[in-house]
Structures are given as C-alpha cells and as structure tokens.
Amino acid sequence: MRSAKFFYTVLFCTPFLAFADAVDYQKVESWLHKMHHAAHMSNYVGTFVYQQDKQLSAMKIIHAANELGERERLVSLDNSGREIIRKENRVICILPDSKSVVVEKGRPDAKFPPAFPMSLEHLQHQYSFVLEKIEQVAGQRAQKIVIKPNDNLRYGHRLWVDADSGLLLKSHLIDDKGRLVEQFMFTQIKFLNEVPDEMLEPQEIGKEFVWYEAAREEAEKNQAANNSATDDKAVSRWKVRRLPAGFSEDMQRQHQMPDSKSSIEHLVFSDGLASVSVFIEKHQNKPDNLVGGSRLGAINAYGRQLDKYHVTVVGEVPQITVKRICESVVAK
Amino acid sequence: MDDNFKESISAFIDDEHDIPEQDLQQLQSDSEARALWQRYHLIRDVMTQHYVSRSNTLAQRISASIANENVISISEKRVRRGRRVWQQVAGFAMAATIAAVAIIVVQQQNTLQPTPQRVTVAPITTAPVRLTSAVENKLSGYLVNHNEYSATVRMQGMLPYTRIVSVTPSQRVVEKINTNAQR
Numbered sequence: 056m057r058s059a060k061f062f063y064t065v066l067f068c069t070p071f072l073a074f075a076d077a078v079d080y081q082k083v084e085s086w087l088h089k090m091h092h093a094a095h096m097s098n099y100v101g102t103f104v105y106q107q108d109k110q111l112s113a114m115k116i117i118h119a120a121n122e123l124g125e126r127e128r129l130v131s132l133d134n135s136g137r138e139i140i141r142k143e144n145r146v147i148c149i150l151p152d153s154k155s156v157v158v159e160k161g162r163p164d165a166k167f168p169p170a171f172p173m174s175l176e177h178l179q180h181q182y183s184f185v186l187e188k189i190e191q192v193a194g195q196r197a198q199k200i201v202i203k204p205n206d207n208l209r210y211g212h213r214l215w216v217d218a219d220s221g222l223l224l225k226s227h228l229i230d231d232k233g234r235l236v237e238q239f240m241f242t243q244i245k246f247l248n249e250v251p252d253e254m255l256e257p258q259e260i261g262k263e264f265v266w267y268e269a270a271r272e273e274a275e276k277n278q279a280a281n282n283s284a285t286d287d288k289a290v291s292r293w294k295v296r297r298l299p300a301g302f303s304e305d306m307q308r309q310h311q312m313p314d315s316k317s318s319i320e321h322l323v324f325s326d327g328l329a330s331v332s333v334f335i336e337k338h339q340n341k342p343d344n345l346v347g348g349s350r351l352g353a354i355n356a357y358g359r360q361l362d363k364y365h366v367t368v369v370g371e372v373p374q375i376t377v378k379r380i381c382e383s384v385v386a387k
Numbered sequence: 388m389d390d391n392f393k394e395s396i397s398a399f400i401d402d403e404h405d406i407p408e409q410d411l412q413q414l415q416s417d418s419e420a421r422a423l424w425q426r427y428h429l430i431r432d433v434m435t436q437h438y439v440s441r442s443n444t445l446a447q448r449i450s451a452s453i454a455n456e457n458v459i460s461i462s463e464k465r466v467r468r469g470r471r472v473w474q475q476v477a478g479f480a481m482a483a484t485i486a487a488v489a490i491i492v493v494q495q496q497n498t499l500q501p502t503p504q505r506v507t508v509a510p511i512t513t514a515p516v517r518l519t520s521a522v523e524n525k526l527s528g529y530l531v532n533h534n535e536y537s538a539t540v541r542m543q544g545m546l547p548y549t550r551i552v553s554v555t556p557s558q559r560v561v562e563k564i565n566t567n568a569q570r
Contacts, residue, residue, distance in 0.1 A: 094543055094544035095544060105549045105553050107550065107553065110553070112549070112553035114549055114552070114553060116545060116546075118544065118545070127544065127545045129545050129548055129549060129552060130552075131552050131553060137552040138552060139545070139548045139551065139552050141545065141548075146531060146534075146535060146548075148531060148551065148552070150552075153524075157528065157531070159528075159531050159532060159535065161535050162535050162536055223543055223546070226543070226546070237550075239546060239549065305536070306536065310532065312528050312532075313528070314524075314528070321532060321536075323533075323536045323537070325537070330533070330536065330537035332529065332532065332533035332536065332537070334529050334532075341521065342519070342521060342522075343519070343521035343522050343524070343525045344522065344525070345518070345522050345525070345526060349518060349526065351526070351530075351550065352550060353550065354530060354550060356526055356529070367525075367526075367529060369526065369529045369530060369533050370533065370537075371537070371547070
C-alpha cells in the first residue's frame with residue numbers, strides 16, 4: 056500500500072519536476088552568460104579572500120576592459136609583492152620570493168570579447184543546475200547557483216552572481232564528498248567607469264630579478280605551425296585513450312616554456328566546465344618532473360614517464376581524473 | 388579585538404560559516420587583526436603538519452603515531468576542532484583527535500620511476516618534506532599555461548590565477564598523493 060502511494064506520488068510529481076528543471080536550465084544559462092560577460096567586460100576594483108584547503112589569503116584585483124581588450128592585475132595583500140598582470144596577450148607573473156618574473160604568452164587565437172565557452176545542452180549530461188535563493192555578498196544581492204556533477208570525476212560548484220552586474224562575487228568548489236576544496240569571496244567591490252592606468256601597473260621590479268620569457272620568434276613559429284588543423288605538422292603525436300565521460304579535446308599546441316630550451320606539447324581537454332591540460336615533454340636531464348600524484352588545493356596533477364617522454368596532467372578536477380587521463384596517454 | 392571576531396575567523400577556516408562583513412573590514416584595516424590572522428595561519432599549519440620545524444613538537448609526535456596508517460591521500464579526514472582547541476591556541480596544545488590532513492612529502496627524485504611511489508609519513512626524527520622546488524616550479528609553469536586555456540578561466544577571469552599567487556611557494560601546500568588508494 057505504502058509503495059503504491061509512493062509510486063503514484065512520484066508519477067504525479069515527475070512532470071512538475073521536469074518542468075522545474077527546464078525553467079531552471081534556461082534561467083541558469085542566462086545567469087552564466089551574464090557572469091561570463093561581466094568577468095571580461097567590467098571595470099572594477101575589489102578585494103577578496105581566497106581559501107585553498109586550510110590556507111587563507113587576501114587579494115586585490117583590478118580589471119579594465121575597452122574595445123581593444125582587457126587588462127587585469129591580481130595582487131597578493133600579504134606584502135609579499137606577488138602579482139600577476141594580464142595584458143596585450145601576455146601573462147606576467149611577478150614572484151619576489153624567487154626574485155623572478157615569468158612571462159607567458161596568452162592564447163593567440165583569443166578573441167575579444169571571448170565567446171561563451173560552455174554549451175549547457177552538452178553540460179547537462181554531466182551536471183545538474185539549480186537556481187537557489189538570493190543572498191548577500193560584499194554588500195550586494197547575489198543569485199546563488201548550484202552546479203552538481205553526476206559523477207566523482209569532476210568538482211561541483213556553488214556560485215553567487217551579483218544580481219545587478221553579473222560579476223561572480225563568491226564561489227565554492229566542492230568535491231564528491233561535499234567538502235569545500237576551494238573558495239573565494241569578494242569583501243569589497245567597486246565598479247568604475249574607467250580604471251586609471253597606474254592601477255594596472257606592477258610595483259617596481261628590482262634590477263636583480265631574473266626574467267624568464269620564451270623567445271618570441273620560437274613561440275610564433277610554433278604557433279604558425281599549429282594554426283591549421285589540416286596541416287599534418289600540427290597534429291599531435293599523442294592521444295588520450297581513456298577520456299572521462301563528457302571530455303573532448305579542446306585544442307593542442309607546441310609550446311616553449313620560458314625557462315627551458317625544449318619544446319613541449321600541450322593538449323587541453325574539457326567537459327565544458329572543467330579543463331585538464333596534458334603536457335608532454337622529451338626527457339631533459341633534470342629532476343624536475345612530477346612522478347605520481349600531487350595536489351595544490353583545487354588543482355590536481357599526475358605525472359609519469361612514457362618511453363623517452365614525460366607526461367604531466369594538470370587540471371581543476373579530482374585526482375582520480377588526472378590519473379586516469381595521464382595513464383591513458385599513448386603515442387598515435 | 389573581541390572574541391566574536393576571533394570566533395568568526397576560526398569558523399570561516401573551519402568552513403562553518405562565512406566571515407561577517409564587518410569582520411572582514413576589520414581584517415583589512417586593522418594591523419592587529421591581520422597579525423591574528425597570520426597567527427591562525429601558523430597555528431593551523433603546525434596543527435596540520437605544514438610547518439617545517441626542527442624541534443620535536445607535539446605535531447610531529449602525533450604525525451609519527453599516524454605514520455603506521457596508510458597515508459591516503461585525497462580523502463582528507465576532517466580535523467575535529469571545537470572552540471576549546473582555538474582557545475588553547477596560545478600554547479599550541481592540540482586535541483588528540485587531530486587526524487592527518489595533507490602530509491607534505493618530499494623525496495628527492497633523483498631517479499625517475501615509472502610507478503607512483505608509496506607515500507609514508509616521516510618518522511619522528513625527520514621533519515616533513517615537500518616536493519622539490521624544481522618540481523613545484525615546473526608545475527607552476529604548467530599551471531600558468533593551463534589557466535590560459537581552461538574553460539574556467541574564460542568563465543571566471545583572473546580568479547584561477549589566485550591559486551598561483553595567493554601564498555608564497557614555501558607556504559604552498561603541494562601534497563603528494565598515494566594513488567594506490569584510489570579506485
């Protein structure tokens with residue numbers, strides 16, 4: 056009797072549940088579009104707290120965007136002087152701890168403003184999306200969105216999106232046991248019409264700092280070789296045999312790391328929300344390769360030797376996922 | 388600085404709830420508050436064995452007693468703390484129920500091995516070690532490249548870069564995983 060009642064209750068409710076899902080799905084998509092737009096197109100200055108495992112930090116962020124592109128600066132507020140600046144398609148990491156500056160080239164095919172990177176239609180096979188209530192974050196009204204993965208191969212997200220501007224104000228990354236892996240939360244945010252240039256300049260870099268930057272000509276030559284998908288030279292010699300459900304190859308490129316003479320292959324796989332990078336490098340005579348698993352907060356890495364090469368997989372996914380991908384890299 | 392402020396900071400660290408806005412303002416404007424924040428960092432680091440110390444501290448004795456267990460890994464045992472522990476902070480006294488969290492392991496990897504190495508906790512006489520700075524630096528370089536191409540970056544802008552600049556490399560907790568425990 057009880058089971059029959061339960062059965063009819065479920066049957067009766069199911070159409071409503073499906074309807075609720077459909078409504079949520081469209082609304083979530085709209086919020087995520089708004090969030091993506093705000094991330095790249097807003098002018099603002101803010102401070103936020105960041106927690107990775109049990110480590111807490113306070114950071115300052117400045118972001119400016121105009122028709123030419125965006126510029127960003129992220130500064131650690133612990134007086135260490137660590138900061139990252141992104142502009143003109145370069146990423147400049149200033150690391151006073153090691154008295155070094157590392158310059159990497161940004162994605163050369165990056166369009167501005169960048170296209171919305173997700174297809175919710177594709178994503179809903181791997182995740183469920185729920186709109187929850189409006190909450191207060193940094194003095195602003197924020198829409199809470201919960202993104203729950205369907206398996207233990209990817210993390211879940213809780214997002215709080217500013218109801219007015221669409222800027223992401225708070226975010227939790229959750230593992231399959233519901234534990235918080237990483238979070239950040241704005242404590243102060245100020246939107247500006249224009250950001251003064253000096254706010255985006257790095258603090259003075261000491262003369263003793265060592266600059267690491269891949270030779271421009273090398274990087275450009277490699278990129279030209281990689282541009283055409285039909286060009287045989289550009290096709291990677293490697294493939295991943297066992298990709299987790301929903302992951303597909305996003306792109307591949309040859310790259311020269313700033314502090315190395317050798318060229319590495321970089322393949323990126325994504326399920327639309329989470330991304331994983333596979334780096335394959337010919338063995339140098341240096342003990343700097345990761346062997347086995349490693350974790351830094353939300354980022355997991357796994358490395359192994361493969362004949363004369365070393366394969367390192369890095370991504371904001373659980374350890375089980377980077378391990379699986381790394382172990383299934385094979386030469387074509 | 389009142390007890391409420393201290394409670395809210397510690398509860399935030401314990402994931403119990405968010406820091407109220409006025410406490411965050413205090414954190415930013417008050418040097419004493421920031422000093423307290425740093426002390427909590429240090430205390431927590433010692434409690435979870437992230438602090439490299441030469442002395443035979445209580446933290447190392449606890450870790451040595453756990454050394455005989457299989458070190459897992461990713462499944463972090465929840466550190467059980469209550470108000471009582473935070474109130475004992477000054478003396479670095481800890482509840483005996485503290486379980487191992489991420490153990491930083493370092494083995495000087497002079498030889499490359501094809502299989503993941505089993506991770507064990509350092510014995511009582513040895514301070515815990517980290518991944519070598521060469522390996523960590525390489526991973527950081529990979530992370531910068533990964534960030535430039537990952538979907539999350541495109542959604543969330545710069546925020547993934549906070550993973551790189553938020554702590555000094557010496558404080559960074561890069562955990563070696565015993566992947567044999569993984570399914």
